[in-house]
Amino acid sequence: MDLSSINPALLVASIMISATPILLAAIGEMVVEKSGVLNLGVEGMMITGAVVGFAVAVTFTSPLLGFAAAALAAAALSLSFAVLTQYLLSNQVATGLGLTLVGLGLSSLIGKPYEGMKAVTLPKLDIPILSDLPILGTMLFRHDIMVYVSLLLVALVWAFLKYTRAGLILRAVGESHDSAHALGYKVVRVRVLAILFGGACAGLGGAYLSLVRVPQWTEGMTAGAGWIALAIVVFASWRAGRVMIGAYLFGGVTVLQLNLQAAGAAVPVALLSASPYLITILVLVTISARGVHGAPASLGRPFHASS
Amino acid sequence: MISLEKRQQPSQVITAITPLIAVALTMIVGGILFSFYGADPVESIRVIFWDPMFNQQFAGFTRPQLLVKAGPLILIAIGLSIGFRAGIWNIGAEGQYIVGAICGAGAGLAFYPSESPLIFPLMILCGALGGLAWAMIPAFLKVRFGTNEILVSLMLVYVAQNILISVSTGLLRNPEGMGFPGSRNFKQWDAAHNAEIIANTGMHWGVVAAFIAVIGAYVMMARHIQGFNIRLSGEAPRAARFAGVNPGRVVFLCLGLAGLLAGLAGLFEVTGPAGQVSGQFNAGYGFTAIIVAFLGRLHPIGILLAGLLMALTYIGGELAQLMLGLPGAAIQLFQGMLLFFLLATDVFTNYRLRFGKREVLS
Numbered sequence: 259m260d261l262s263s264i265n266p267a268l269l270v271a272s273i274m275i276s277a278t279p280i281l282l283a284a285i286g287e288m289v290v291e292k293s294g295v296l297n298l299g300v301e302g303m304m305i306t307g308a309v310v311g312f313a314v315a316v317t318f319t320s321p322l323l324g325f326a327a328a329a330l331a332a333a334a335l336s337l338s339f340a341v342l343t344q345y346l347l348s349n350q351v352a353t354g355l356g357l358t359l360v361g362l363g364l365s366s367l368i369g370k371p372y373e374g375m376k377a378v379t380l381p382k383l384d385i386p387i388l389s390d391l392p393i394l395g396t397m398l399f400r401h402d403i404m405v406y407v408s409l410l411l412v413a414l415v416w417a418f419l420k421y422t423r424a425g426l427i428l429r430a431v432g433e434s435h436d437s438a439h440a441l442g443y444k445v446v447r448v449r450v451l452a453i454l455f456g457g458a459c460a461g462l463g464g465a466y467l468s469l470v471r472v473p474q475w476t477e478g479m480t481a482g483a484g485w486i487a488l489a490i491v492v493f494a495s496w497r498a499g500r501v502m503i504g505a506y507l508f509g510g511v512t513v514l515q516l517n518l519q520a521a522g523a524a525v526p527v528a529l530l531s532a533s534p535y536l537i538t539i540l541v542l543v544t545i546s547a548r549g550v551h552g553a554p555a556s557l558g559r560p561f562h563a564s565s
Numbered sequence: 566m567i568s569l570e571k572r573q574q575p576s577q578v579i580t581a582i583t584p585l586i587a588v589a590l591t592m593i594v595g596g597i598l599f600s601f602y603g604a605d606p607v608e609s610i611r612v613i614f615w616d617p618m619f620n621q622q623f624a625g626f627t628r629p630q631l632l633v634k635a636g637p638l639i640l641i642a643i644g645l646s647i648g649f650r651a652g653i654w655n656i657g658a659e660g661q662y663i664v665g666a667i668c669g670a671g672a673g674l675a676f677y678p679s680e681s682p683l684i685f686p687l688m689i690l691c692g693a694l695g696g697l698a699w700a701m702i703p704a705f706l707k708v709r710f711g712t713n714e715i716l717v718s719l720m721l722v723y724v725a726q727n728i729l730i731s732v733s734t735g736l737l738r739n740p741e742g743m744g745f746p747g748s749r750n751f752k753q754w755d756a757a758h759n760a761e762i763i764a765n766t767g768m769h770w771g772v773v774a775a776f777i778a779v780i781g782a783y784v785m786m787a788r789h790i791q792g793f794n795i796r797l798s799g800e801a802p803r804a805a806r807f808a809g810v811n812p813g814r815v816v817f818l819c820l821g822l823a824g825l826l827a828g829l830a831g832l833f834e835v836t837g838p839a840g841q842v843s844g845q846f847n848a849g850y851g852f853t854a855i856i857v858a859f860l861g862r863l864h865p866i867g868i869l870l871a872g873l874l875m876a877l878t879y880i881g882g883e884l885a886q887l888m889l890g891l892p893g894a895a896i897q898l899f900q901g902m903l904l905f906f907l908l909a910t911d912v913f914t915n916y917r918l919r920f921g922k923r924e925v926l927s
Contacts, residue, residue: 298715338905347569347916348908351654351715355855356904363898370892477894482723489716528731535720539706546712562569562916 267393269513274405275471277509279304279463281408283487284494284501285415286459291491292419293452294432294556298354299339301484302361303332303457304464309365311465312475313372321380325404325465332461333454335361340453344446347560358484366477377473380404404466409502411459416498428452432554435561445561460484482535489538493545495552504541511537569916579914584860584871587907594906595899604889612888613881613896627880629767633838634879636772637662637830639872641854643778644823646863647786651799653819657703657718658827659851660725661696665828666835667732668695670748670842673757674737677749684756689770689832696828697821699725704820708813714820722851730844737842747843751836759837771833775872778826783865795819827851856904875900 283300290297307328315324339357342348380402391399419425431438431448439445467483468475486508494500515530523530592614596606617627641658648655669692673684702721706712732738737748751757762768786792797805798815806812830850839846857875861868882896 342905342909346909346912348911352859352904353908355656356901356908359852359856360898360901360905363894363896363901366894367892367898370894482720485716485719489720492713492716526731528727532724532727535723539712539717539720542716543706543710543712546706547710549711562571 269517271400272513273506273509274401275509276512277505278405278408279466279471280483280487280490280508281412281502281505282404282463282466283460283484284490284505285408285412285498286456286463287487288491288494288496288498288501289415289419289428289459290452290456291557292432292496292554293428293449294435294554294559294561295343295449295453296350296354296558297336297339297357297453297456298351298488299336299357299361299484300456300460300487301480301482302358302364303335303460304361304467304484304487305365305478305480306335306361307332307461307464308468308479309369309372309464309475311461312375312377312468313368315378315465315469316372316375319378321378321469324378324469325462328461328465329458330461332464333457335364336453336457336460337450339457340450343560344449344453347562350558350560362478369475369477372475373477375475377469377475379470379473402470404462404470408462408466412498412502419498429554432556435556435559439561439563449561460487463487486534486538489542492553493541495545496554497552508534508538568919569912570919571916572914575914580862583910583914584862584867584907586910587860587903588874590906590910591899591903594902595895598898599885599889599891599895602889602891602895604885604891609885609889609891612885613878613899616884617877617880623884625765627884629761629765630880631873631876632767632772633769634876635872636769636775637834637850638854638857638875639775639869640771640778640830640833641823641827641851642857642861642868642872643775643782643865644826645854646858646861646865646868647782647795648819648823649799649858650786650863651795651815651819652802653707653816654715655700655703655718655820655823656715656855657700657720657722657851658823658854659847659849660718660722661699661824661827662831662834662851663722663725663729663847664699664831665692665696665824666831666846667729667737667842668692668698668828669832670751670835671732671737673751673836674749678754680756682756685759685836688757688836689829692828692832693825694828696824696826696831698824699828700820700824701817704817707820708816714816718820726847729842729847733843739841748841750841752840757836759833769833769837771830771837774829774833776869779865779869786865791818827854853900856900859904860907878903 283304287297287300310331311324311328314327315321335357339353342353343350382400382402385399419429427443428448431443431445435445464480467479472479490501490504490508493504512534515533518525519527519530592610596610599609600606618624641662645655645658669688672691673688676684699721703714703717706717707714733748734746739747739749759769759771762770786796794805794810795815797808798810798812835842835846853875857868857871861871878896878900882893885891886893
């Protein structure tokens with residue numbers, strides 16, 4: 259095994275790249291869960307975003323247009339979840355699973371003609387002075403714009419939930435929808451908007467996978483990234499800052515195991531490939547064993563004004 | 566103005582007919598979808614739902630496939646439905662199915678080339694235990710630490726897939742297979758082959774197990790105290806506690822049964838229709854079974870019918886690929902839509918539509 263082949267500056271840079279899709283999806287899902295809705299369809303929305311983003315970017319040779327289309331498509335898909343769970347009061351767990359299955363089918367249907375094509379990827383930014391810094395430049399300031407958008411999004415979500423009135427209403431709806439309803443807030447409307455936001459974020463995350471991270475379209479390419487995003491929300495105890503930490507930790511694990519595989523570590527490949535999932539389980543266990551949860555009190559409970 | 570009004574009691578009639586409405590809606594939307602791919606909508610629906618059973622030319626070949634495909638779906642869905650009734654969301658049946666297949670196949674291959682009649686029973690036992698063990702991981706973590714079983718069971722699917730790839734290119738690889746990945750072919754080893762019991766019917770031991778599971782689940786859920794405890798834990802967890810139901814035991818029972826049945830399904834699949842352990846022998850039955858469980862209203866008899874219907878869409882989907890050039894993924898979407906429409910129409914079990922202005926309740 260040759261660990262010296264791993265360059266620390268490039269390692270940090272690739273961790274940021276591999277964390278971004280999960281971070282985007284997780285921050286969106288956190289807002290959804292803060293409003294009291296459990297959307298298990300992240301995986302389905304992500305992969306739909308991945309395929310639509312890829313198709314649009316390739317067709318119009320514009321990655322930014324691809325990202326916009328991915329966000330729209332995934333939000334449209336999440337709208338079906340919103341209608342089912344908010345207006346038709348279906349079971350959120352079952353509907354989320356259904357959304358994932360629909361998304362997986364839809365994406366491989368749309369993606370067939372695009373298999374094997376090369377993506378039009380985002381250019382790396384060249385920020386004056388910052389990008390030229392010796393090691394820090396490679397690590398932090400030579401990424402594509404979406405890496406910074408995702409970080410900005412985390413900051414915005416944090417500020418929105420903490421400092422704005424709308425954020426307070428959203429949290430109130432998630433903690434006790436009956437009280438929020440009694441105060442005259444539109445519970446269903448707030449939740450639908452949150453679900454749409456979550457969908458758009460998942461779509462961006464998916465498009466980042468197919469346009470930057472891989473960059474190619476292959477069937478089932480999200481490979482559980484959406485589920486890991488769900489786990490990160492639990493890991494983060496529903497706090498924006500911790501979502502970021504969680505996503506970067508998982509990005510780190512993923513990159514590290516790939517580097518170890520490349521360096522020919524004396525660990526079975528199957529174990530290394532499975533390590534992100536095993537570590538997710540491990541983290542979930544530690545979090546739940548600690549017993550501090552902070553889940554929104556109305557999470558997963560359906561709301562109807564009559565009850 | 567249309568509004569929903571809560572029913573005094575859930576409607577039994579609606580519960581029974583929603584699957585039919587969902588199927589009809591899926592056919593309509595599916596037909597429209599297929600017409601985008603240049604297929605005549607009516608013809609494509611006929612190819613999917615009618616031809617596999619009744620076409621004079623090839624129904625002879627496709628009809629046995631119905632049981633072959635429905636067997637594992639029903640077996641897994643029965644296990645899942647028991648958990649879903651108790652509010653335990655095991656969505657990692659695919660992983661339990663894979664591990665069951667690996668354990669059972671591994672146990673058999675250890676005795677190759679023995680022709681002892683004990684080989685196949687041993688493999689069945691190990692397959693069931695493998696699935697059970699894999700399902701015990703989320704069960705134990707949920708009971709001991711309160712860890713969410715949805716995420717853990719699903720993560721374990723990806724772990725199982727990695728193990729599957731590893732053993733089919735390593736531990737269980739056929740030493741006489743010229744270095745190709747995949748284990749020995751069980752179809753060429755009589756003692757371990759899950760052959761058809763009656764020729765050209767598709768009836769193999771996995772289908773028999775599925776029928777036994779349907780009857781067993783029916784008796785347990787309708788007549789046995791454990792079935793009552795499971796239903797009680799799902800519908801009124803507090804009441805279940807007061808009645809002395811141990812929630813941990815219900816978790817172990819539900820996940821254990823699901824894992825056991827999924828493991829069995831995996832073993833029967835790998836020794837029969839699939840023939841060998843290879844990286845892609847699992848056809849996603851563990852996920853489709855979730856749809857089957859819901860479509861069957863979490864009721865054993867319903868699951869039996871839903872499993873047959875879902876098997877029909879698999880076979881019909883393959884036919885539609887061959888005859889009409891429809892993409893294979895269209896069927897996957899078709900199956901997902903079915904679940905969606907079912908959940909959408911489900912609302913009318915507990916609510917009724919009320920037209921006109923809502924009255925002010927006194």
